[in-house]
Amino acid sequence: MPASRSVDPAELRAAVGALTPWLAGDGPEPARPELAKAVRLSLRTLAADAPGRSVEVRVPPFAAVQCVAGPRHTRGTPPNVVETDPRTWLELATGRLDWAAAVDGGRVSASGSRADLARWLPILRV
Numbered sequence: 657m658p659a660s661r662s663v664d665p666a667e668l669r670a671a672v673g674a675l676t677p678w679l680a681g682d683g684p685e686p687a688r689p690e691l692a693k694a695v696r697l698s699l700r701t702l703a704a705d706a707p708g709r710s711v712e713v714r715v716p717p718f719a720a721v722q723c724v725a726g727p728r729h730t731r732g733t734p735p736n737v738v739e740t741d742p743r744t745w746l747e748l749a750t751g752r753l754d755w756a757a758a759v760d761g762g763r764v765s766a767s768g769s770r771a772d773l774a775r776w777l778p779i780l781r782v
Contacts, residue, residue, distance in 0.1 A: 679743070711734075735762050739765045744763045
């Protein structure tokens with residue numbers, strides 16, 4: 657999703673807020689469309705907060721964005737890649753999980769000298 661698309665903060669808060677019980681371990685697994693919406697909106701918000709194209713953030717199977725100022729990547733495998741699962745991403749985005757703990761615990765794969773998102777996290781607190 658392009659960073660130029662603005663994200664309504666209320667829409668982001670509602671989408672992620674609906675998943676709060678699940679993120680806290682007290683609720684059922686969310687429906688795929690709800691999970692996808694929260695991941696996509698939060699990734700678009702990251703891309704808007706950290707504009708650029710030097711880092712690719714992937715949260716399969718839902719979305720990937722390019723963000724962070726620096727050298728632009730155009731072909732092949734990007735040199736700076738962050739990849740994680742939807743739950744871990746939303747825990748990071750909401751401040752439930754610390755960036756360093758996620759990387760150290762193997763919940764996030766971060767390769768490249770610019771693949772450190774700690775500066776831009778959390779995106780929101782719910």
